[in-house]
Amino acid sequence: GEDVEQSLFLSVREGDSSVINCTYTDSSSTYLYWYKQEPGAGLQLLTYIFSNMDMKQDQRLTVLLNKKDKHLSLRIADTQTGDSAIYFCAAQTGNQFYFGTGTSLTVIP
Amino acid sequence: DARVTQTPRDKVTEMGQEVTMRCQPILGHNTVFWYRQTMMQGLELLAYFRNRAPLDDSGMPKDRFSAEMPDATLATLKIQPSEPRDSAVYFCASGPGVGGEQYFGPGTRLTVT
Numbered sequence: 061g062e063d064v065e066q067s068l069f070l071s072v073r074e075g076d077s078s079v080i081n082c083t084y085t086d087s088s089s090t091y092l093y094w095y096k097q098e099p100g101a102g103l104q105l106l107t108y109i110f111s112n113m114d115m116k117q118d119q120r121l122t123v124l125l126n127k128k129d130k131h132l133s134l135r136i137a138d139t140q141t142g143d144s145a146i147y148f149c150a151a152q153t154g155n156q157f158y159f160g161t162g163t164s165l166t167v168i169p
Numbered sequence: 170d171a172r173v174t175q176t177p178r179d180k181v182t183e184m185g186q187e188v189t190m191r192c193q194p195i196l197g198h199n200t201v202f203w204y205r206q207t208m209m210q211g212l213e214l215l216a217y218f219r220n221r222a223p224l225d226d227s228g229m230p231k232d233r234f235s236a237e238m239p240d241a242t243l244a245t246l247k248i249q250p251s252e253p254r255d256s257a258v259y260f261c262a263s264g265p266g267v268g269g270e271q272y273f274g275p276g277t278r279l280t281v282t
Contacts, residue, residue, distance in 0.1 A: 102273030159212040
């Protein structure tokens with residue numbers, strides 16, 4: 061199966077930008093996703109990008125995809141305390157979905 | 170505000186008992202996914218359906234787990250017999266099609282003692 065890897069923790073100050081990184085191993089991955097999970101809740105889809113794109117922007121979120129390096133990042137501009145959560149990267153290959161271990165983002169007021 | 174619903178939210182049971190978890194996908198969605206989340210293994214895809222037919226259940230232990238969609242508004246995940254290692258949060262998600270967004274339910278926290 062595919063390996064999807066993320067760093068476990070990230071701390072940023074309120075108002076700064078956060079960048080969460082993800083690497084995957086299967087170059088045939090078609091869709092790449094970012095989800096947010098708050099304590100005691102299910103995952104919430106934030107955004108996704110098709111593999112033939114290299115960037116997607118949606119309000120404070122910017123996704124960058126480097127397909128050559130199999131590297132995906134999520135940038136959150138003007139990070140707020142409400143952005144504190146676990147962020148999951150996921151890759152879809154065919155009918156399979158592979159999730160990273162999640163990055164716990166802590167926003168310091 | 171359309172949402173995926175799951176019942177029960179919490180379930181505590183003894184080893185050997187049957188457990189049934191239910192999911193109501195968002196109306197109009199034709200794909201349904203079952204995931205399991207644990208601290209050790211993270212998020213694992215167990216099974217998923219498109220138009221009520223199982224598309225992939227390779228992530229599911231076949232000897233004790235079964236997943237069905239009796240109709241378009243109900244998906245079930247059954248464990249029989251349950252074991253302590255099945256303790257996890259089980260999420261259901263639905264989507265409008267394969268490829269693209271998935272909308273997760275709040276999860277069922279299962280504890281098997």
